[in-house]
Amino acid sequence: MNSFIEKIENELLPHLAIESINPYDPVVIHHLPSPWKAVGTGNYAAVVIHPDYPDLVVKIYAPGRPGFAEEVAVYQQIGDHPAYSKCYHYGENYLMLKRMYGTTLFECFHQGIPIPLHVIKDVDKALSYAQQKGLTPHDIHGKNVVLHNGQGYVVDISDFYKEEPCSKWKDLKKAYYKLYYPFFYRHPFKIPYFVLNFIRKSYRLFKKMKAAFKN
Ligand SMILES: Nc1ncnc2c1ncn2[C@@H]1O[C@H](COP(=O)(O)OP(=O)(O)O)[C@@H](O)[C@H]1O
Ligand SMILES: [Mg+2]
Known part of the structure; x- marks a missing residue:
């Protein structure tokens, strides 16, 4: 060491x-x-x-x-x-x-690697554990979760000290259950980076607009 x-x-x-x-x-x-x-x-x-x-x-x-x-x-x-x-x-x-081994969900989308339901459940359990420890799960998105041997791991906990709630994981889960699991899980295809980055940027814009309309 x-x-x-x-x-x-x-x-x-x-x-x-x-x-x-x-x-x-x-x-x-x-x-x-x-x-x-x-x-x-x-x-x-x-x-x-x-x-x-x-x-x-x-x-x-x-x-x-x-x-x-x-x-x-x-x-x-x-x-x-x-x-x-x-x-x-x-x-x-x-x-x-x-070191956490595995492939980020973002890369899985890019490479067409199917993301099993287990990953979502593992992350849910890990986030509840963090809450029990007095932390607030924050910034859990496709680049901060990895898939390894069918299981899900969280690679980035740097924002868990922030107290305001964060909806990224809830939104990702919604997209997973509504769109990905029923339609794409069995027929995954490779999504080019420019499409993934477009989704990433549109999501941020959408969230900003939503917040602006709320205020
Ligand atoms: N412990 C780790 N083991 C292996 N790869 C990691 C680990 N931590 C981070 N990474 C990789 O590095 C990337 C960036 O790290 P991350 O902690 O998310 O940085 P940031 O806080 O800037 O978002 C992650 O998306 C992941 O691919
Ligand atoms: Mg990160």
Whole structure:
């Protein structure tokens, strides 16, 4: 573990260049020193692995993006649950986490991988567990849930400290039960990225308009 921390601090961080151009799109990795590899990017952070430590990931927050200290606190509060990762260590702007294997639901849509009902139930159970721990599930969407061997896992709990309710998981579930499961589950097809990103952006616009009409 200590040698991994040294690698992160001496070999990764001084050479890594990441940028969050806007908070609604994934962080851009301009430079990642070898042999580190990216395993994902969120709107606030980049997640990378080192081949000598395949069961660990490093999540680095992009400069200027908030929420790092809160994410550390959420990991301390949530404790142990099989559907969530664990934080083993953290530094100034990064967390060392247990690696979660699997494919994000967003990628499943893209690759035409069928998403079983079990995944939805697993995530529901994991979210109730988080609530029991005094947290509020937040920002659970297709890029924050992964499918692995037929089971669902939640990869991003960084916003669970926010107290206002979030409807993303409820909306995703509604789309799953009404549209996906009855029509597409048995005949999944590959959805191109531009269509997926169009859905992502339209959803955000739709939510904004709904909120504007409410006020
Ligand atoms: N513990 C993990 N193990 C493996 N991959 C992960 C892990 N955490 C995050 N990822 C990958 O990195 C992506 C971005 O991480 P995420 O925590 O969602 O960042 P953000 O808080 O910026 O949204 C995820 O969508 C997922 O693909
Ligand atoms: Mg995320």
